Every structure is written in structure tokens, then in C-alpha cells.
Amino acid sequence: MNEKESIEKLRKTTSVDSEVVLEVAAKNLRRSIHECSVQNPKFIADAAKSKLQEFTFVVCGAPRTGKSTLINAIINKDLAPTKSGPSAVTLETKCYSLEGHCSNEQNEEDQTFRINIWDTKGITTWDKTIVDIINERHPMCMILCASPGSFAKDEYIRPLISLCVNSNIFVALVCTNKWNDSDEKRTKVIEEFHDLLKTYNTTSHVDNEITYYGKIGLIAMVNSISYSNRRTGIYRPKIGVNNLIYGIMKSLNEDQLLGWCYTLMENDGFWSQMQTQIEDFFAQKFTYGKSILWSFSKAKTFFQK
Numbered sequence: 001m002n003e004k005e006s007i008e009k010l011r012k013t014t015s016v017d018s019e020v021v022l023e024v025a026a027k028n029l030r031r032s033i034h035e036c037s038v039q040n041p042k043f044i045a046d047a048a049k050s051k052l053q054e055f056t057f058v059v060c061g062a063p064r065t066g067k068s069t070l071i072n073a074i075i076n077k078d079l080a081p082t083k084s085g086p087s088a089v090t091l092e093t094k095c096y097s098l099e100g101h102c103s104n105e106q107n108e109e110d111q112t113f114r115i116n117i118w119d120t121k122g123i124t125t126w127d128k129t130i131v132d133i134i135n136e137r138h139p140m141c142m143i144l145c146a147s148p149g150s151f152a153k154d155e156y157i158r159p160l161i162s163l164c165v166n167s168n169i170f171v172a173l174v175c176t177n178k179w180n181d182s183d184e185k186r187t188k189v190i191e192e193f194h195d196l197l198k199t200y201n202t203t204s205h206v207d208n209e210i211t212y213y214g215k216i217g218l219i220a221m222v223n224s225i226s227y228s229n230r231r232t233g234i235y236r237p238k239i240g241v242n243n244l245i246y247g248i249m250k251s252l253n254e255d256q257l258l259g260w261c262y263t264l265m266e267n268d269g270f271w272s273q274m275q276t277q278i279e280d281f282f283a284q285k286f287t288y289g290k291s292i293l294w295s296f297s298k299a300k301t302f303f304q305k
Contacts, residue, residue: 055263
């Protein structure tokens with residue numbers, strides 16, 4: 001099956017066929033690397049190849065805002081340590097890595113990749129560590145978490161957002177622990193988020209309970225795990241994570257999109273539950289002739305810490 005036939009099959013399919021996507025993605029990735037290697041000096045080609053194979057995203061925010069829990073929900077793995085209770089878990093900034101490769105049946109070089117996930121300690125003072133990560137790693141996106149009653153001070157947050165905006169790094173402002181505390185406190189968090197992004201005078205719009213500020217950032221509310229209160233007998237399901245993941249996905253450029261899809265490789269729930277939206281998104285990309293560097297299928301990919 002040639003690439004044109006693969007793309008046409010992807011358009012017509014009634015489900016997300018990872019084997020079809022694999023064929024299109026692998027050819028696009030190999031073509032990008034090959035064209036770069038023959039059209040540029042070696043040091044430029046090597047840098048571009050590295051860019052296509054190593055990706056980073058950063059999660060930060062005040063202590064006890066569920067940063068590690070959100071990371072685990074995004075990748076669908078218990079990678080970052082978490083625990084219930086009022087005490088912060090992540091006391092030092094840590095980097096977790098997901099590594100994998102995609103084999104192919106044409107004896108061509110395997111495509112390898114690495115996802116670096118920076119789980120930062122809670123922001124209570126100005127933290128140059130996060131600035132260094134952003135400047136040195138140029139992440140796909142920065143996810144800033146806050147929860148009712150726990151919000152890092154503006155004087156520490158605004159410079160980080162400004163740095164990301166000026167560096168063309170997408171910012172996702174996420175109110176976590178949606179089911180905790182009062183509606184009033186949750187509303188307060190969202191209002192503070194809007195104040196942070198309104199300063200950039202970017203047109204905003206709301207889609208599926210997420211507010212988008214152009215290509216600068218978005219505002220969302222999630223509960224990364226189910227919530228239960230034995231005393232009151234209240235149970236609430238996990239909510240908002242898939243919409244957040246999809247919102248970030250459709251906001252990234254193509255190179256970043258490749259890395260984000262690698263990140264989601266083992267999140268089967270996302271690919272199945274958001275199937276219709278994913279199909280529409282990629283079909284539109286193909287319609288306009290853009291090269292989509294999408295993720296490799298789980299069947300042909302392995303991960304290791």
C-alpha cells in the first residue's frame with residue numbers, strides 16, 4: 001500500500017487504525033530525516049534528527065495540586081509517585097523518561113524516541129530550575145496546575161508564562177481536583193487563570209468546556225482520578241483529562257504533535273474514548289496536505305523507564 005492509499009484509508013476508516021497510521025507516520029518521519037540529512041551540513045542534520053526523536057513537557061504549580069497524579073493520568077502509567085493527604089509528595093524536581101522504538105518491515109533504520117517528563121516541586125518561591133528546563137529543553141508544552149485553595153503567587157507564575165509565550169511554548173493552565181472544595185473556590189482559580197492569559201490580548205474561544213487563547217494556551221478543569229468521600233457517600237468519576245489531552249494535541253505544531261502522540265502511546269482510553277474527535281482532527285490535517293508525524297502503534301512500540 002502506497003502513502004496515498006494509506007491516507008485515503010485513514011480518511012474512510014470508522015475507527016482509529018493504528019497500523020494504517022503507523023505506515024503513514026513512519027514514511028513521513030523517515031522522509032523528514034532523509035531530506036534533512038541530504039540538504040544540510042551534518043551538524044544541522046544531526047540536530048534536526050534529535051529534535052524529531054526527543055521531546056519534553058513540564059508540569060509545575062503550587063504544592064499539593066495533583067501534578068504527579070495528572071502526569072500519570074496523561075500517560076496512563078503509574079510513573080510519578082503519588083499519595084493522598086495534605087503533604088506534598090514531590091519535594092525535588094524530577095525527570096521521568098519514556099523510551100521506545102518502532103521497528104519496520106523494510107530493513108530501514110528503526111525510529112527511536114524519548115519523552116522527558118519534568119515533574120517539578122511545588123512553587124513556593126522563585127524557582128530558576130523551571131526556567132532552565134524551559135530554556136535548555138524547549139518543551140512541547142508547560143502544564144501549570146492549581147487547585148481550589150492552592151495557587152502559586154503571580155510574581156512566580158507570570159514570568160514563567162511570559163517565557164513560554166515568547167519561546168512559542170504552549171501553556172496549559174489546569175484547575176485540578178475539580179471535585180474538591182466549593183464552586184466558589186474553583187471559579188476563583190479559573191478567574192485567576194484568565195487574568196494570566198488576557199494580558200496577551202489574544203482572542204479566546206470555548207470548546208468542550210476548555211477555553212483556548214489562540215496558540216498561546218488553554219484553560220481547563222480536571223479531576224485526574226475518581227473522587228470518593230466515605231463520610232458523605234459521595235462518588236465522582238475521573239473527568240476532563242481526555243479533553244485536556246486533546247486540547248493540547250490540536251494546539252501544537254507538527255513537530256510537537258509527534259512528541260505528544262508518543263507521550264500518549266499507552267493511554268488506550270484516550271484513543272478509544274476520543275476516537276471521533278481524533279479522526280476528525282487528523283482527517284482535516286490530511287485534507288490540507290500537511291505532513292502528519294503521528295505516533296507508532298503500541299503493538300510495535302516498547303517503553304521502558
